[in-house]
Amino acid sequence: MILIVAGGAVDREALHRMIPQARWIIAADGGAAHLRALGVLPHRVVGDLDSMDAETQSWLEGAGVPIERHPVDKDATDLELALEGARALEGPVRVLGAWGSRLDQTVASLLLLAHPRWAGRDVRFIDGQREAFIVRGEGWIEGAPGDRVSLIPLAGDAEGVTLEGLFYPLHEGRLPFASTLGVSNRLVAPRARVRVRHGVLLVIHEQGAPD
Structure with a gap:
């Protein structure tokens, strides 16, 4: 299973439960802070880092985690970039933290699921007891x-x-x-x-x- 952790609200129990099942863990920008709170290093970080705190960034760099940094002025959200990076990996994809305080980003994130590139793949957004x-x-x-x-x-x-x-x-x-x-x-x-x-x-x- 490929686990993507984004920067929205994350149910920590769900995250803790899913980590042992994950073959790959990808953090989308500020989602790395959720992993840091549990002391779990991602295999990769993707994003413009505009919502990542300095302590988390230092923790990642100190551990040598690969960071795929993008400019702030870009044509895709950090979550879309992280999903794109997961396409080459085998297995189901689970995304935590896709729901946030911004309605525009939440709606756009849900619509990412419908892109033809994911036809035939098991991709789910998880939010506590809710999945999409x-x-x-x-x-x-x-x-x-x-x-x-x-x-x-x-x-x-x-x-x-x-x-x-x-x-x-x-x-x-x-x-x-x-x-x-x-x-x-x-x-x-x-x-x-x-x-x-x-x-x-x-x-x-x-x-x-x-x-």
Whole structure:
């Protein structure tokens, strides 16, 4: 597994739990501070370093961690650059700290999941008990009955949508783009199946979410 730690809010327990599973750890700029708090060195740091404190930068440089530094005036966020660097590595990708206080960056970060370059790769943004990922073709949601699940069409309508294991099932249905039809469904089984014949679905799964 490839673990990317960005500079947004990070659930420290989730980070601590995922570190032993990671074959590669990449810090996106200020995300290195989350790793430093646990005493864990990343394999690489990517970004313009504009949100990294001096102590963390000194810690990284002292340990000889490779730093891929970019100019502040660039055409991609630090997270996008870190994701790009992860493409050449094998395995699923998990991103912590993708959600932040800036709505523009949060929305743009979520849309990164839908880029065709990630088709066929298991890439998920994790935020405590919440995860976001893309379904093209077929995918599965694993959790507990009662977990909230929202399915949001991107890049146009999602056609031929079949939902199994959810409170509001669907068979070869349609989820229109720019509608809220797929918001606030919920699991009724430990595993739900999502299939879409045409289109892209953003899945947001919240474990233990109230009805």
